[in-house]
Amino acid sequence: MQSALISLLNGVTYGLLLFMLSSGLTLIFSMMGILNFAHAAFYMLGAYFAYQISTYVGFWPGLVFAPLLVGVVGGLVERYGIRKVHRYGHIAELLFTFGLTFLFEEIVKLIWGKATVDYRIPFSLEGSLFTLFNTSFPVYKGFMMLVSVGMLVALYALLTYTRIGLIVRAALSRPEMVEALGHNVPRVFTWTFAGGAAMAGLAGVIGGNAFVTEPGMAAALGPIVFVIVVVGGLGSVVGAFAASLLIGILQTVMVSIDYSVLDIAREIGVKLPPEAALTRLSITQLAPIMPYMLMVLMLIFRPRGLMGARET
Amino acid sequence: MITPPLVTRRRLAVWGAFLAMLIAGPLIFNKGFALSLLCQIGIMTVFALSYNMLLGHTGLLSFGHAVYYGLGAFSTVHALNMHAALPIPVTLLPLVGGVAGLALGVIFGYVSTKKAGTTFSMISLGIGEMVAAMSLMFPAFFGGEGGISGNRVTGAGLFGITYGPQRQMYYLIAGWGFLSVLAMYALSETPLGRMANAVRDNPERSQFVGYNPQRVRFLMLVLSGFFAGVAGGLAALNYEIVTAETLSAHTSGAVILMAVVGGVGQYYGPIIGAALITVLQIAVSSVTQAWMLYFGLFFVGMVLYVPGGIASIIVRHERVWSAGLLRRLVPTYLLATVPALVMTAGVVAMVEMAYAIVDSIGYTTMRLFGVLLNPKGLGPWAGAVLALVVSALLLRLAARAIGARWQDVNTELLTREKSHGDDAGAAPVRGVEELRTGVDHQGSESRSTSG
Numbered sequence: 001m002q003s004a005l006i007s008l009l010n011g012v013t014y015g016l017l018l019f020m021l022s023s024g025l026t027l028i029f030s031m032m033g034i035l036n037f038a039h040a041a042f043y044m045l046g047a048y049f050a051y052q053i054s055t056y057v058g059f060w061p062g063l064v065f066a067p068l069l070v071g072v073v074g075g076l077v078e079r080y081g082i083r084k085v086h087r088y089g090h091i092a093e094l095l096f097t098f099g100l101t102f103l104f105e106e107i108v109k110l111i112w113g114k115a116t117v118d119y120r121i122p123f124s125l126e127g128s129l130f131t132l133f134n135t136s137f138p139v140y141k142g143f144m145m146l147v148s149v150g151m152l153v154a155l156y157a158l159l160t161y162t163r164i165g166l167i168v169r170a171a172l173s174r175p176e177m178v179e180a181l182g183h184n185v186p187r188v189f190t191w192t193f194a195g196g197a198a199m200a201g202l203a204g205v206i207g208g209n210a211f212v213t214e215p216g217m218a219a220a221l222g223p224i225v226f227v228i229v230v231v232g233g234l235g236s237v238v239g240a241f242a243a244s245l246l247i248g249i250l251q252t253v254m255v256s257i258d259y260s261v262l263d264i265a266r267e268i269g270v271k272l273p274p275e276a277a278l279t280r281l282s283i284t285q286l287a288p289i290m291p292y293m294l295m296v297l298m299l300i301f302r303p304r305g306l307m308g309a310r311e312t
Numbered sequence: 313m314i315t316p317p318l319v320t321r322r323r324l325a326v327w328g329a330f331l332a333m334l335i336a337g338p339l340i341f342n343k344g345f346a347l348s349l350l351c352q353i354g355i356m357t358v359f360a361l362s363y364n365m366l367l368g369h370t371g372l373l374s375f376g377h378a379v380y381y382g383l384g385a386f387s388t389v390h391a392l393n394m395h396a397a398l399p400i401p402v403t404l405l406p407l408v409g410g411v412a413g414l415a416l417g418v419i420f421g422y423v424s425t426k427k428a429g430t431t432f433s434m435i436s437l438g439i440g441e442m443v444a445a446m447s448l449m450f451p452a453f454f455g456g457e458g459g460i461s462g463n464r465v466t467g468a469g470l471f472g473i474t475y476g477p478q479r480q481m482y483y484l485i486a487g488w489g490f491l492s493v494l495a496m497y498a499l500s501e502t503p504l505g506r507m508a509n510a511v512r513d514n515p516e517r518s519q520f521v522g523y524n525p526q527r528v529r530f531l532m533l534v535l536s537g538f539f540a541g542v543a544g545g546l547a548a549l550n551y552e553i554v555t556a557e558t559l560s561a562h563t564s565g566a567v568i569l570m571a572v573v574g575g576v577g578q579y580y581g582p583i584i585g586a587a588l589i590t591v592l593q594i595a596v597s598s599v600t601q602a603w604m605l606y607f608g609l610f611f612v613g614m615v616l617y618v619p620g621g622i623a624s625i626i627v628r629h630e631r632v633w634s635a636g637l638l639r640r641l642v643p644t645y646l647l648a649t650v651p652a653l654v655m656t657a658g659v660v661a662m663v664e665m666a667y668a669i670v671d672s673i674g675y676t677t678m679r680l681f682g683v684l685l686n687p688k689g690l691g692p693w694a695g696a697v698l699a700l701v702v703s704a705l706l707l708r709l710a711a712r713a714i715g716a717r718w719q720d721v722n723t724e725l726l727t728r729e730k731s732h733g734d735d736a737g738a739a740p741v742r743g744v745e746e747l748r749t750g751v752d753h754q755g756s757e758s759r760s761t762s763g
Contacts, residue, residue, distance in 0.1 A: 035430045081616065088619045091373045094433055095572060098375070099612040102565070106605035110666050219561065223441040226434050234431065285449050292442030299423050299435060 006135045007256040008249060013141045015248020016148035020203035021221070022228040022240040023155065024196030030235035031172045031192050033090065034082060037097035039200055040222035041104035046070045046201030047208025047217065048112055051119035059122035059209075063147075067201040074197020078190045101218060109215045119213040144206050151202060152241075168192060227291040231298050233305025242306050247291050254287040327494065334486040338479050347478050349594065353587045354485040355546045358492045360570040360582035362539035367568075368576035369500055370532045371512030372425075373433045376440020377540060377567050382559030383416055383443070384409030384541025386454065388548040392462040402464055402475050406488050406545035413541020417534035425529040428515065432529075440564055447556040459555030462548070475549070485546050492539050497579060499535065508532045569607065573614050575621025584622050601671075602663050609659070635728065637721045644717050648710035651703040657681065658700035665692060 025039045049069050053062035077100065085092040121140045128136035159165035171178045171188045179185045208217070228247055232239030260282040298305060337350050359381055366372040388409040391400060400408065424435040447454040454460070465476045475481050499505050507528050510518040515525040548554050557563070566589070574585020589607075596603040618625065632638050661680055668678045668687035678687050685692045 029430075033430075035434065081612075084616055085619070090429060091367070091371070092615060092619050094373055094430065095568070096612065096615045098565075098568070099608060099615055102604070102608035103612055106602070106608050110602065110605060110663065110670065113670050223437055223561075227438050230431070230434050230438065281449060288445040289442050289449070292438045292445070295435070295438045296423055296442070299426070303426060 004253070004256075005132060006137060007253050009137055010141065011249030011252035012245065013144050013248075014252050015245035016145055016152075017203050017207050018225065018228060018248050019241050019244035020148050020151060021200050021225045022232070022244050023152070023237055024199040025225055026229050026232070026235055026237055026240045028193055028196045029229065031168070032082075032189050034086075034093050034097075035226075035229075036193075036196070037094060037222070038077070038100035038104060039196070040218040040225055041101045042070050042074060042197040042200035043204040043207065043221060044108060044213075044215075044218035045073060045104065046204025047119060047213045048108055048117070048204075049201070050205040050208060051112075051117050051213055054119065054122075063202075063205055066205045067198040070201025070204070071194040071198030074201075075190050075194035077197075078193035082193070083186065083190075101222065105215050105218060112215075114215060116212055116214040119209045121209045140210060144210060147202070147206050151199065155199070224291050227295045230295050231291075231305055233307045236305065236307040239305055239307030247294065250290055250294075251287050254283050254290060257283040259283050330493075331490060334490055337486070338482050342479075344478065347482055349591065351478070351482050351485050351550050353590045354482075354489040355543050355550060356567075356570060356586035356590050357583050358489050358546065359540055359543035359567055360574065360586040361493060361496050361579075362536045362543060363567045364571050364576055364579075364582045365496060365499070365508075365532055365536040365539070367571055368579075368581070369505060369512065370508040370529055372428060372529060372533070373436075374564075375433055375437035375561070375568070376443070376564055377436075377536075378559050378561070378563035379420065379440050379443045380413040380416055380537040380540035381544040381547070381563060381567075382447075382554075382556075384413040384544030385548040385554040385558050386460065386544075387412035387541070388545035389460050389462045389552075389554045390453070392464060392466070392548070393460070395466045402466055402549065403473075403484065405549060406484075406542045409545025409548065410538045410542040413537040413539070413544065414534055416541075417537025421530045421533040421537070425526060425533050428511075428525070428529060440559075440561060444556070444559050444561065447559050454556055454559075455554070457556075459553050459557075461553040464549045464552055481550055485550065488542060488546055492542055493583070496539060500579060504528065504531060569611055571621075573611065573621055575623025575626075577620050578623035578627060581621050581623030588622070600664065600667075602667050605663060606660075631725070632721055635725055637724060640721055641714070641717050644710065644714045648707060648714060651706035651710060654699050655703035655707060658696045658703060661692065661696040662700070665696070 021039060021043055025036060028034060028036050028039075046066050049066035050059070050062035053065055081096055081100070082093060085096045125140045125143050127139050129139045129142045130137055157165075159169060167178060167183055167188060171183070171185050175185050178188075211217070224247065228240055228243040231247070232241070232243035338347055341347055341350055359377075362380075363374070363377050366374050366377070388405050391398060391405055391408040392402070420439050424432055424439060427435075448456070464481070465474050473480055475484060500508075507518060507523050510521075510523070511525040511528045518525055518528070544558065547558065570585035570589045571582045572585070573589060574583065575581030593603070593607075596606060600606070614621065620627075629638065629641075632641065664680055665678070665685075665687040678685065680692075
């Protein structure tokens with residue numbers, strides 16, 4: 001029970017990190033109709049940029065500058081890549097961003113090598129924040145929560161209370177009207193894309209050292225972020241939030257459960273053949289496929305996702 | 313309306329030539345390496361064409377096609393290993409893979425083809441990842457890290473065909489490959505194949521004429537799964553080992569690369585892509601470890617500048633060639649070749665020098681294009697950057713010149729078309745833009761998310 005509470009907290013931390021990625025993805029999607037396949041690659045770039053900056057001047061400048069750099073990369077990608085393929089249709093856009101994931105991964109390997117880089121938690125954030133039933137909760141996890149919640153509040157405020165947010169929201173639903181009122185909608189798109197990339201980059205800065213910074217990190221996280229967007233409902237930021245937390249918590253908690261299907265069956269009094277491969281699976285082993293299972297079930301029973309306004 | 317005849321002289325000639333090529337292939341390329349390369353190309357051709365049934369014909373961009381290929385391969389290798397209990401002749405084993413792919417297509421197709429477009433792509437990715445993750449959970453079926461191996465020689469075969477020698481394996485692949493290519497082509501000519509095109513171009517309208525787009529997509533996915541499974545079955549027999557790698561996102565990515573580079577707008581496009589990418593993969597990966605990066609650059613470049621793939625280039629030039637206007641274009645093409653080569657050399661130099669720095673700390677010289685140079689030196693880097701920038705600018709100018717020539721040629725074609733308006737043999741002239749893209753039918757479906 002004690003460890004369950006801690007893994008719940010860990011799950012919330014992970015879920016919030018996932019939301020930093022999925023919110024940007026879903027925002028870009030609902031605005032431009034582009035599913036950015038390379039979104040997780042921006043997460044990876046954030047981690048690597050922060051690592052590089054931290055080797056010169058330490059962690060804190062990296063926290064600020066790495067996301068900005070990633071945002072610049074994102075803006076360039078939108079301006080010189082996506083805008084060009086846009087006229088060839090959605091499939092070309094998807095293919096382009098799909099190719100970018102390949103390219104970013106290889107470029108990262110080229111610059112930083114194929115092995116894991118030593119991107120560490122800053123010394124000032126080491127140690128434990130509090131101890132709960134003999135299990136400690138690290139300071140850094142708390143810091144991650146703080147950063148992600150802070151970013152989300154800032155994003156919400158920006159979209160709701162500022163003039164920029166007003167234009168962005170208007171461009172979301174009525175781009176032609178916004179254009180007629182004299183706003184440069186393509187530029188709004190570029191800024192949104194850059195903003196989404198920067199948010200993913202920030203997630204990379206705080207996630208890269210908590211987990212691992214290696215060339216495969218984008219490929220590992222990318223599909224899960226997509227699943228979140230589908231489960232939450234395409235284009236729904238609130239849905240993405242709920243799905244992020246759900247998947248973050250489920251995956252973290254499942255990893256820490258040492259039961260197998262066989263054990264559970266025994267607990268409830270059902271006898272299963274112990275030698276069958278399916279019954280010997282432990283819950284921990286099921287954790288990696290859980291998000292995809294959830295997605296398939298969601299598509300069968302509720303195709304519009306948790307909060308989607310329309311069927312996906 | 314008069315239905316065009318099914319068997320025309322032209323079709324007979326094309327398919328006959330294809331068959332003759334398949335039969336004669338190993339007589340020319342009879343060395344061990346060349347023969348196994350041909351086998352690989354054959355397998356990938358079937359796989360890439362099955363993929364194009366979705367992307368090119370139905371407009372469904374799948375990121376998880378390796379599921380059908382990989383599970384087809386695993387089913388085949390298990391059927392091969394159960395030979396004592398279940399004596400299916402090896403010749404027919406690829407069908408086991410096909411049936412497995414078909415069955416999976418029914419299951420996953422039910423979930424994924426409810427919607428087209430971006431949603432379909434995401435779901436296919438999720439299903440692909442799910443199956444890839446499962447492969448590590450069930451080592452009994454997937455063989456864990458080592459994979460499952462089999463032995464395709466199951467005894468003295470009919471007429472002494474044991475499939476022991478690679479050449480016999482080649483003819484098995486060629487036989488199934490030819491049948492599959494023919495069957496997929498025939499399918500594209502059936503009402504189902506035509507409706508798939510209609511669903512791709514305008515689902516609402518196909519609904520108005522009484523077809524259910526969801527059902528058409530489902531059927532195409534199931535059939536595509538079948539042929540992918542056949543390709544997987546051939547791969548299982550050819551390599552005699554199947555690993556979890558066959559199910560991975562890497563395999564799905566490879567088939568996308570082949571189809572897109574070859575061109576999804578023409579039936580033969582993926583065949584070109586499969587052959588080209590297979591050869592390049594072996595050739596480039598043997599000389600440099602940065603080959604994945606080059607493939608990524610190649611792919612992104614194709615998507616940006618030649619979205620219709622190599623097949624679209626062929627289609628455009630075929631028309632110009634038959635009008636006798638190709639020589640107007642050749643000089644500008646030759647002019648563009650020089651900066652294009654220099655630019656490629658610049659990129660390659662930078663990538664290779666960077667790899668030399670990352671990989672081998674300490675050694676100071678490397679051989680590049682036959683020249684010894686220091687990868688950490690300022691000179692080589694400055695040279696590479698200069699070559700890149702200058703050639704990029706020149707290439708831009710050359711591209712403009714090519715564009716002007718094309719405009720010329722197109723106007724000429726249009727005027728000729730007008731003066732021979734009643735000529736039954738004249739091909740319809742399409743607009744430049746349409747010829748450029750080859751996939752522009754997706755362009756009409758703009759901004760699906762307003763509101």
